[in-house]
Amino acid sequence: MAKAATPKLAVAVSKAGGLGFIAAGYNSDNLEDLLEEAEKLLLQESTPDLKIKAETEGKGPKFLPIGVGFITWSASLGKALPCFPRYCPAAVWLFAPANGFKDIISWADQIRKATAGKTRIWVQVGCVADAVDVVEAIDPDVIVVQGVDAGGHALAQGASIISVLPEISDKLRELRPDPLRQINMIAAGGISDSRGVLAAMALGAQGCVLGTRFLASYECSVTDGYQKAIIDASDGGISTVRTTIYDKVRDIHGWPQGYDGRGLINKTYVDHVAGLSEFDNGNLYREELNRGDAGYGTDGRLTTYAGTGVGLIKKVIPAGDIVKSLHEGINAALYWRGNASRL
Ligand SMILES: Cc1cc2nc3c(=O)[nH]c(=O)nc-3n(C[C@H](O)[C@H](O)[C@H](O)COP(=O)(O)O)c2cc1C
Structure with a gap:
């Protein structure tokens, strides 16, 4: 989230068991500073769970368990690229190319080359046609399916995830019938609590993105x-x-x-x-x-x-507590369902 998703927020989310993203946003001018700050925070916070390898300099590449998001019509790949071998973020999120998804072929190719494929390529789309174009253009690791309920920018005309996500899922299965070559789908748009996450999972998502919810977190940089x-x-x-x-x-x-x-x-x-x-x-x-x-x-x-x-957001709380409450809500619902099926 441009101007809101700081290293502090991204690290808090990853530390709690999610995957936090830093916004490089409209330009990549201060990306190096942002990644350096994230690296410092991760080293301070280091727990075995986070698998931080930032301290392995000299023994192998670093690996930061956070992602970085770019608005590709305005961000500069040339400026961003040197940061990738240096920090090796877990994922890059590409959004809104100026002239269609062929524009992000060079982003995907060069980032993959820079980190030997360790940085996963996520691409945000809002409709079936764009999902197909992305798969054909770059074979992404993850497609973020963002419905029109989402905060911030997205396609002006579109559907909510309740219809667009299963339709994209069906289309991707047609394109990729091999179950071992399925593309992960992450749902975004209108999800503020574990009920939304469970609904998205029922629609076929492997995970969810929450944006607006994290605006009301201690670590977010909005006023x-x-x-x-x-x-x-x-x-x-x-x-x-x-x-x-x-x-x-x-x-x-x-x-x-x-x-x-x-x-x-x-x-x-x-x-x-x-x-x-x-x-x-x-x-x-x-x-x-x-x-x-x-x-x-x-x-x-x-x-x-x-x-x-x-409307589901009632309090500003630590980002880690948001992730924790999502996990608790999901686990409770799955536990209840597991027990109910035995009745
Ligand atoms: C304040 C704000 C800024 C955002 N900025 C970006 C951005 O720079 N790039 C991007 O790909 N998505 C951006 N988004 C969309 C989020 O990444 C995310 O997909 C979306 O917030 C999910 O929907 P939700 O807000 O309903 O949770 C932004 C969202 C918000 C609320």
Whole structure:
């Protein structure tokens, strides 16, 4: 999550048994600093479970149990690449190429070469056609199937994971009938607790991505005002909307055709719908920045990307506790099901 997913957050998630991602985001300028910070944190936190090999310099390649995400229409592979053999992150997440998925062939090829295949290639898609294109272009290790409920950017037109995930699953089985060559699918979009994870598993996902939930964690770098807006929001299908206005007022241009972002509805969006020009809306946005934390919420104007699962989030808590509660909820449900089948 660009500007939110810091090394501190990624390490806390991995330490708790998930796989945390650092956002390299729109550019890769400070990737080396981010990975160095993550490495330091991992060495401090080192437990056998994390399989940190950062200290093995000289005895073999490092391996950091975290991932790195890139917005590929704007990030630079050339700048990012030298970091890969040096840090060997467990996974790279590629999203939104400018001209279709052939654009990420060089990303996948060069990263695989740089880490001898140790860095797994994850690609985020939002529809069946894109999933097929990705498989044909780069044979990814993981496809992240992101439904329209997700916070932040995604395809403007799409379906929720409840229909798109099983359809992609069926299509991938057609493309890859060999059970030993199945591609892992991870579900994203609208999942805030273990009930969502269990539902995604029932749809055929091997794992889940949670974004919005982690915005309300101690380790996330968003402001207090942003976190308060997340906690205050309810009824996510009503309180959030997909739009491009939240990029335009922040002078972010260049998203490929067909993408927008889901965020909490605030005055920027309400005025946009009422006909306020992008220029005037942008000026009001810049003025609102002076209000700091008070600029968030329904009466504010500051962009607050969030998914429809926002209404399930009630407290800011440590990221590790979020992962732990997901594991507990999943284990309890599976245990109950196991026992119920014996009745
Ligand atoms: C504030 C925010 C920023 C995000 N930034 C990115 C990004 O830079 N790149 C990306 O691939 N996905 C981004 N996402 C999407 C997340 O990676 C994730 O797939 C999504 O949040 C999952 O849906 P959920 O928010 O409903 O949990 C962002 C999401 C949020 C909420």
